[in-house]
Structures are given as C-alpha cells and as structure tokens.
Amino acid sequence: MQFTNHKIERNDPCWCGSGRKYKQCHMHFDEKIKQFERKGFIVPSHKIIKTPEQIQGIRESAKINIAVLDEVADKIHIGMSTEEIDRIVYDTTTKMGGIPAPLNYEGFPKSVCTSINSVVCHGIPDENEILKDGDIINVDVSTIKDGYFSDSSRMFCMGNVDPEWKKLVDVTKECVEIGIENVKPWTTLGDMGAKVHQHALDHGYSVVREIGGHGCGLEFHEDPFVSYVSVPGTEMLMVPGMCFTIEPMVNMGTNRIYEDEDNGWTIYTMDDAPSAQWEVQVVVTEDGCEVITY
Numbered sequence: 440m441q442f443t444n445h446k447i448e449r450n451d452p453c454w455c456g457s458g459r460k461y462k463q464c465h466m467h468f469d470e471k472i473k474q475f476e477r478k479g480f481i482v483p484s485h486k487i488i489k490t491p492e493q494i495q496g497i498r499e500s501a502k503i504n505i506a507v508l509d510e511v512a513d514k515i516h517i518g519m520s521t522e523e524i525d526r527i528v529y530d531t532t533t534k535m536g537g538i539p540a541p542l543n544y545e546g547f548p549k550s551v552c553t554s555i556n557s558v559v560c561h562g563i564p565d566e567n568e569i570l571k572d573g574d575i576i577n578v579d580v581s582t583i584k585d586g587y588f589s590d591s592s593r594m595f596c597m598g599n600v601d602p603e604w605k606k607l608v609d610v611t612k613e614c615v616e617i618g619i620e621n622v623k624p625w626t627t628l629g630d631m632g633a634k635v636h637q638h639a640l641d642h643g644y645s646v647v648r649e650i651g652g653h654g655c656g657l658e659f660h661e662d663p664f665v666s667y668v669s670v671p672g673t674e675m676l677m678v679p680g681m682c683f684t685i686e687p688m689v690n691m692g693t694n695r696i697y698e699d700e701d702n703g704w705t706i707y708t709m710d711d712a713p714s715a716q717w718e719v720q721v722v723v724t725e726d727g728c729e730v731i732t733y
Contacts, residue, residue, distance in 0.1 A: 632669035
C-alpha cells in the first residue's frame with residue numbers, strides 16, 4: 440500500500456485537519472512511516488489514520504456500544520430467545536441516539552449477531568432460538584453515532600456450562616488481552632496476531648483464518664484486515680491513530696468453517712465443536728493503545 444498519493448509541501452495545511460502547517464504537525468511522523476515503507480513494510484495510508492476529532496467521535500459511539508452490551512448482560516437469561524436480545528439492542532441503541540450498524544448492512548436482517556455454541560459468528564437472532572442451560576453465546580454489537588462506528592462483543596455462559604467450554608471462553612478472552620498488550624506503535628499487526636495465535640495453540644485450540652479483525656471508525660469495516668494466525672514482522676505497520684478491532688475466533692476443534700447456505704451469513708465450525716469470540720476496538724497510541732470498547 441502506498442503511503443500517500445500526493446506530495447504535501449512543508450507550509451501546506453496538515454492533512455489531519457489540525458489547521459497547523461504540515462512541518463509543525465505530521466511531517467516528521469510521515470517521514471518515519473516512509474522509512475518503514477522503503478524497507479518493505481506495509482504501511483497505513485492517511486485515510487486509515489484517525490484524527491483526534493475522529494477518535495473523539497468514535498469514543499462517543501463507543502459509549503452507546505458499551506451501554507448496550509451492559510444492558511444485554513443485565514437481561515440475558517436461560518429461556519429467552521435471541522430475538523429478545525435483538526430487541527434489547529435495537530431499543531437501547533436508538534434510545535441513546537445511535538443506530539445499530541448491522542441492521543440492513545449488506546442485507547443483514549437484524550440489529551445484532553447472536554452466535555451460540557458451534558456458531559463462529561454472524562448468528563441471526565430468531566424468536567424460535569431459545570437459550571438453554573449449558574449454552575455459550577457471543578453477542579456482537581456494532582453502533583453508529585453521528586457517522587462514527589464502534590464494535591465489540593462479549594461471551595455469556597448460560598447456567599451449568601461444561602468446564603471445558605468455560606475454559607475455551609476464558610482462554611479466548613485471554614487471547615484478546617494478549618492482543619491488547621501487544622498493540623505497540625512501529626511494530627506490525629503480524630507481531631500482535633502471532634502472540635494471540637500462540638496463546639490459543641498453547642491450550643490446544645485453533646483460530647479461524649478466513650475471518651478476523653478489521654479497521655473501524657469512519658466505516659463499519661475498513662482496512663486493514665487483522666489476522667490472528669499471522670507471522671511476526673508481517674502485515675501492516677501499526678502507527679498512532681490507527682483504529683481496529685481485536686476479535687480472534689477460537690475453536691475447540693478444527694479451524695475449518697462453513698457458511699449457512701440458506702441465510703448466507705451464519706458461520707459454523709466444520710466439526711460442530713464450540714467456538715468463542717470476544718471483541719474490543721482499540722486506537723494505537725504513542726506508547727500502546729487505548730481500548731475504546733470492551
């Protein structure tokens with residue numbers, strides 16, 4: 440990826456919208472990125488790097504996103520349908536002035552994804568799908584507020600969950616926390632992703648390859664794609680201002696998956712083994728990252 444397609448002169452206004460001259464704002468920052476590009480690294484374009492104003496807008500969206508998941512956490516229970524979860528998400532989001540990002544996104548029919556047991560992701564809420572004792576469920580909430588996007592998910596264990604399934608849920612959360620710890624500016628997404636992958640492997644699990652994290656903020660899904668089966672030193676360079684999700688999908692069995700042919704959305708494990716996922720959204724900072732959603 441080419442860093443920038445046009446030359447900015449030293450005394451031009453900075454591309455970030457600060458109103459300052461380029462030489463007084465992002466010129467040295469850009470030069471550092473170009474040094475990495477010349478060494479063969481994949482580097483982010485200006486479009487990927489969020490300005491302070493944009494980051495604040497994403498934070499405001501995230502306030503709703505977190506509140507929605509808190510409401511789900513308060514209300515979720517054995518015997519409720521996933522359609523009821525969808526209503527909680529829609530009602531809470533809209534009452535707070537937001538829009539559920541999944542609703543009608545590329546034809547998705549609901550306001551939230553509810554993925555139970557062997558469903559890896561993109562489960563569609565249904566009034567006939569009832570939460571049972573022993574289920575594990577991922578509730579994936581995405582929010583738009585004033586044009587800014589936020590995205591996060593949590594796992595919920597319903598009643599008497601098999602201890603091995605509970606361990607899968609806990610280790611997957613640890614994978615996310617390891618990902619957060621390894622978001623460091625001027626290192627690569629591959630460095631971070633490899634650490635996440637290794638933690639899953641250490642516990643005998645596999646990680647889905649085809650679906651991963653993504654840039655998020657000005658659009659629902661932006662560049663870069665964030666893999667969690669990556670190799671150190673590969674993938675895009677992380678720099679301050681990048682905003683993306685950390686959301687490894689960890690399977691107890693094989694990493695092979697398939698898509699529901701009927702609805703064209705829901706992804707299942709090929710061997711029907713359980714899968715877990717937690718998702719957070721982060722912004723890269725000068726010394727690590729800010730967790731926008733959790």
